[in-house]
Amino acid sequence: MATKTLPTAYDPRQVEMPRYREWERRGYFRAPVDPSRDPFVIMLPLPNVTGELHIGHASTFSVQDVLIRWRRMQGRNALWQPGTDHAGIATQNVVERELAKEGLTLQDLGRERFVERVWAWKRQYGGIIDEQLKRMGFSCDWDRYVFTLDPGYYDAVMEAFVRLYEEGLIYRGTRMVNWCPRDESAISDLEVEHVEVDTELWHVRYLGADGGPGIVIATQRPETILADVAVAVHPEDPRYRALIGSEVLVPISSRRVPVIGDRRVERDFGTGALKITPGHDPLDNEIGADHGLPTLVVLDPKGRMTSDTGPFAGLDRFAARTAVGEELRRLGLVEKVEAYRTSVGTCDRCHAVIEPYISEQWFCDMTAMAARAAEAIRSGRVRFHHERWAKNVLHFLDHIRPWTISRQLWWGHRIPVWQCDACGERTAAKTRPERCPKCGGTVLRQDPDVLDTWFSSGLWPFATLGWPADTPDLRYFYPGDVLVTANEILFLWIARMIMLGLHFMDDVPFTDVYVAPTVMTLDGRRMSKSLGTGIDPLETADGRGYGVDAVRFALISRCSQGQQDLRFSEKMIADVRNFTTKIWNATRFVLLNLDGFDHRTPVPRGAYGLPERWIRSRYARVARAVTVHLEAYEFDRAARVLYDFIWNEYCDWFLEMAKIDLPQRRAAVQHTLWSVLAGTMQLLHPVMPFLTEEVWQHLPHDGESIMISRWPEPDAAWIDDGAEEMMTALMAAVRGHRSQRSELNVPPKERLRVYIRGEERLASLLGDLARYLEWMARAKDPTILPREAGEPSPESPGSRIIAETISADLSIRTEVSDHLVAPARERLNRMLSDLEAESGRIDTRLRDPEYVRRAPAEVIARDRDRAAELAGMREKLRQYLHALA
RNA sequence: GGGCGGUUAGCUCAGGUGGCUAGAGCGCAUCCUUGACAUGGAUGAGGUCGCAGGUUCAAGUCCUGCACCGCCCACCA
Numbered sequence: 001m002a003t004k005t006l007p008t009a010y011d012p013r014q015v016e017m018p019r020y021r022e023w024e025r026r027g028y029f030r031a032p033v034d035p036s037r038d039p040f041v042i043m044l045p046l047p048n049v050t051g052e053l054h055i056g057h058a059s060t061f062s063v064q065d066v067l068i069r070w071r072r073m074q075g076r077n078a079l080w081q082p083g084t085d086h087a088g089i090a091t092q093n094v095v096e097r098e099l100a101k102e103g104l105t106l107q108d109l110g111r112e113r114f115v116e117r118v119w120a121w122k123r124q125y126g127g128i129i130d131e132q133l134k135r136m137g138f139s140c141d142w143d144r145y146v147f148t149l150d151p152g153y154y155d156a157v158m159e160a161f162v163r164l165y166e167e168g169l170i171y172r173g174t175r176m177v178n179w180c181p182r183d184e185s186a187i188s189d190l191e192v193e194h195v196e197v198d199t200e201l202w203h204v205r206y207l208g209a210d211g212g213p214g215i216v217i218a219t220q221r222p223e224t225i226l227a228d229v230a231v232a233v234h235p236e237d238p239r240y241r242a243l244i245g246s247e248v249l250v251p252i253s254s255r256r257v258p259v260i261g262d263r264r265v266e267r268d269f270g271t272g273a274l275k276i277t278p279g280h281d282p283l284d285n286e287i288g289a290d291h292g293l294p295t296l297v298v299l300d301p302k303g304r305m306t307s308d309t310g311p312f313a314g315l316d317r318f319a320a321r322t323a324v325g326e327e328l329r330r331l332g333l334v335e336k337v338e339a340y341r342t343s344v345g346t347c348d349r350c351h352a353v354i355e356p357y358i359s360e361q362w363f364c365d366m367t368a369m370a371a372r373a374a375e376a377i378r379s380g381r382v383r384f385h386h387e388r389w390a391k392n393v394l395h396f397l398d399h400i401r402p403w404t405i406s407r408q409l410w411w412g413h414r415i416p417v418w419q420c421d422a423c424g425e426r427t428a429a430k431t432r433p434e435r436c437p438k439c440g441g442t443v444l445r446q447d448p449d450v451l452d453t454w455f456s457s458g459l460w461p462f463a464t465l466g467w468p469a470d471t472p473d474l475r476y477f478y479p480g481d482v483l484v485t486a487n488e489i490l491f492l493w494i495a496r497m498i499m500l501g502l503h504f505m506d507d508v509p510f511t512d513v514y515v516a517p518t519v520m521t522l523d524g525r526r527m528s529k530s531l532g533t534g535i536d537p538l539e540t541a542d543g544r545g546y547g548v549d550a551v552r553f554a555l556i557s558r559c560s561q562g563q564q565d566l567r568f569s570e571k572m573i574a575d576v577r578n579f580t581t582k583i584w585n586a587t588r589f590v591l592l593n594l595d596g597f598d599h600r601t602p603v604p605r606g607a608y609g610l611p612e613r614w615i616r617s618r619y620a621r622v623a624r625a626v627t628v629h630l631e632a633y634e635f636d637r638a639a640r641v642l643y644d645f646i647w648n649e650y651c652d653w654f655l656e657m658a659k660i661d662l663p664q665r666r667a668a669v670q671h672t673l674w675s676v677l678a679g680t681m682q683l684l685h686p687v688m689p690f691l692t693e694e695v696w697q698h699l700p701h702d703g704e705s706i707m708i709s710r711w712p713e714p715d716a717a718w719i720d721d722g723a724e725e726m727m728t729a730l731m732a733a734v735r736g737h738r739s740q741r742s743e744l745n746v747p748p749k750e751r752l753r754v755y756i757r758g759e760e761r762l763a764s765l766l767g768d769l770a771r772y773l774e775w776m777a778r779a780k781d782p783t784i785l786p787r788e789a790g791e792p793s794p795e796s797p798g799s800r801i802i803a804e805t806i807s808a809d810l811s812i813r814t815e816v817s818d819h820l821v822a823p824a825r826e827r828l829n830r831m832l833s834d835l836e837a838e839s840g841r842i843d844t845r846l847r848d849p850e851y852v853r854r855a856p857a858e859v860i861a862r863d864r865d866r867a868a869e870l871a872g873m874r875e876k877l878r879q880y881l882h883a884l885a
Numbered sequence: 886g887g888g889c890g891g892u893u894a895g896c897u898c899a900g901g902u903g904g905c906u907a908g909a910g911c912g913c914a915u916c917c918u919u920g921a922c923a924u925g926g927a928u929g930a931g932g933u934c935g936c937a938g939g940u941u942c943a944a945g946u947c948c949u950g951c952a953c954c955g956c957c958c959a960c961c962a
Binding site: 006008009010194201217218219220221264265266268269270273274275276277281282283284285286342343356388389391392395396399487488490491518520522524557558560562563564565566567568569571572574575577578579580581582584585586587588589590591592593632634636637640643644651652655659735738739741742743745748749777778834837838841842845848849850851852853854855856859862863866 | 888889890891896897898899901904906909910911915916917919920921922924925926927928929941942943954955956957958959960961962
């Protein structure tokens, strides 16, 4: 093979894009149905069509690509199903804002034209994130790309709705829901984010209808006083008991309302008296219903005071709060206003404060589905990694509440229910019925609402595969294997996929859920573009030239099980870039030394020297460890094992020793250089796909791409405890001598005369050690002292021989000039005192009869061995010190 | 108010069943441009493992309590 020369630095920008296109062109990402192979399926958590790649995607998707690439190399038929979500509220908001710039509103366009407009927007901007995913190297099967409003998917959503409706699980009702006045739509409980805010607690007097002092209530929302229908107190509260049954006057409006007793009132909070506003508060709504009270409403869907609120009509709720407050003060009814910290619900899409609001909506009863999903988790049919996340999900499932599935939007899956104009009958059907099944009327109007985006995405694991049709895809790929996600959508999406999968497919959609940590800044804040605290993964990969692999590795190497946060910085990516450079240069070295090498020519086992046997043994262990860690979702460990092996063992030691041994054992060393590097690249490929492919392509190889090469099987035959033990001793000796030189400030260029003395069991090592000391620690003529030989004498005048113990059975003597004797003694004394300290600890332990009686024999034996070893080393050290006196 | 995590070197983190002389990377200090790599190499300094008890021959590792930080759930107005 001809000598190959590579540039001294790896430039990811040169190789990544072309390589990805090459993989795609060769069809490596495709997963066709193939019953002869075992499928492995991951459903990509579908990004919003409005989305752009952020660090959270980069993190969770990198994990998925690691799993997909690894399983694909293991021979599984790996399907990674991509797609995007139409993202109802988010997308509608984006286009609405665009319209606003043109001075237009939704109503100006009307429903049809607006939806067309959103489609146009989608065609123009919707593909950004897909390109970004490709840029990250993710190996999705793009031929199977699905958008949730594609006709097939739309049909599946309709089917699911109609079935649930017919089963009586979907129903319509008027009740208090979470209302977003900004989006003018209901949202579900899960879409409400609670945030702490500083507000005020108003203490307001309601005068007695009989002219008495009445009662003082506490409220955060004076503006809702206009909708009050009662004042409630605890029935056993001595302060107010007597007032129950009397009437008080609602401030401002002076309506007479009753004082009622109800145990749900907290006596300790505020004044212990609660104004009852069934139209604007969930608890009040319940209490009002139980007491047969009417419901008044003073806010409209936009959160403004209604027209019948007199001077307040049309005011926004927050302006109304101030205005009503002022009016109350003017009337002298405000007893006090105190600062108060509480949490309010906000819309997770637009962050407006949520109004509890009474409206007619569609709901889905989740009780039975949740119970089934909970059972699947408890029985282990769905496993969470880390398992603690299962507890969170179970708590959610065990306390499930009806799901508000209708949204007052235009962008989305329109609810397939038709109401007869004539008789009012509602019919659910995937397509418009010809006539009303009840009265035969032919004027049927479709429900104006669309479905919650999460309703459609909950069907993702099977709707993508052709459901409700019984397709080969569905039969082959369902159920899938792993779902990787951030913890924030555990309930919104993961729990619902499990529930809906069990319901419609009669099986769980996946068997394993890996919950990736949330990426945070170093000081623990959320990474956010708007706050300027985010890291843009592609900006870092391309703009800084660190490469996608560095971003991926940096994230993956910090994904440990059970972690909730991942504190991250760009520096971490830069550090990994250095690792890619290291690998690149190791490759250059290998290629520079592969002249005449044919990887198909076998090397007899006996031809390998110690370093080759050692690195092959280490490699075999690493291959096993990486596989084991991936199986356990311990990505940090898998990455760490590879990092340490490549840098600290392969580069720092094996390559250095190869330089020495190549002339003597060319074939064995070449083969080892090549095979260990190639194998390590395979193990690293799932995390760093581009660099490893580039290295692989430069190395001799069979097959066309590392991506479809066979995952290395750990080969126990190469595990060599003896070689590892010898290398450990050898490395200790080299380090010992380097340390001595460094501490004695020996000039770097000065070569020191070195003698080695070792016990019989190290005999095979000493020759190697002598050679390596010469090269790796600048020793001069390293000489092995026969066991029966006496101590060597200095060769140069003004020099002394200084001996150091490396271990109980290995020592090194170094000739240094006289003036280094004092510092050398210091060094030996320090070593001696370290050994004595350790001996002391062990001896104390061994003298404790309780320890000797109760500790396991092997622990004691280990202590005794170590004690003996230490004794030997100390004895030698004392001799050496004595000789220096 | 409930539930779940975290607290180990200046920073970010490892430390599966208790036996550790507590590790890594970055940062820091000193030295080194020797043909893979200065995006590098060598050597070294740096920690009473949040606090207080307890169990044990032995605790970073198990138990209890406390403190601080974080996340999730929740109708105290």
